[in-house]
Amino acid sequence: MSNINQSRRRIFSRKKSNAIRPPWSKTDIEFTDICSRCDKCIKACETQIIFRGDGGFPEINFADDECTFCKKCAEVCPEPLFIDTEQAPWELKAIVQESCLAYKGVWCQSCKDACDERAISFNPAIGQAPKPQINTELCTGCGACAAPCPTNAINLLSLDQ
Incomplete structure (x- = not known):
């Protein structure tokens, strides 16, 4: 395949x-x-988690706060970008990474304390710190658990990734 075709494919593929x-x-x-x-939407966000990302498009960052699902971003948007706000907001779910303090033997439950949905539980284990378990049925993907994590071990990922 020629370099021209490869370049053209790269330009037109998304x-x-x-x-x-x-x-x-x-x-x-x-x-x-x-x-x-x-x-x-950035200006309307009550928790200021929406910011200008790559290309100037709005993105979410849970480093400092959570999404309260206030719907203000969808309400102020002049474009047809949003689906029915009576549906689930997204398919995001919290995932705990290996950098979690519990995996290093340190007792920490800051994510559980921040989760209003009670989607995070810690099961006791003999001789070790309890490790977090996330109930994906209860997790709304709000990100409340991410900001208080001292090691940034909580990521929010879409289930379809």
Whole structure:
């Protein structure tokens, strides 16, 4: 295959972004096709977790706070970017990484304490710190567990990734 064909294919192929878009937003490709990057959702976010990401498109960052599902981002958006807000906001679920203090033998339950949905439990184990278990049926993907984690061991990922 010639280099010209490879370059052309690279230009016209679209990779799915790993960015977390605001709740109730359409798929990433639809989102970036329609979003005008007006920043209205960023300004409306009551917890300030929406920021200008790659290409100026809105992204979510759970480092400092959680999503309260207030729907303000969807309400202020002038574009048809959002699905029905009566549906589930997204398919995000919390995932605990190996950097979790519990996996290192340190007793920490900051993620459980922050989870209003009670989706995180710790099962006692003899001779070791209890390790977190996430009930994906209860997890809303709000990100409340991510900010208080001292080792940033909580990631929120889409189930379809």
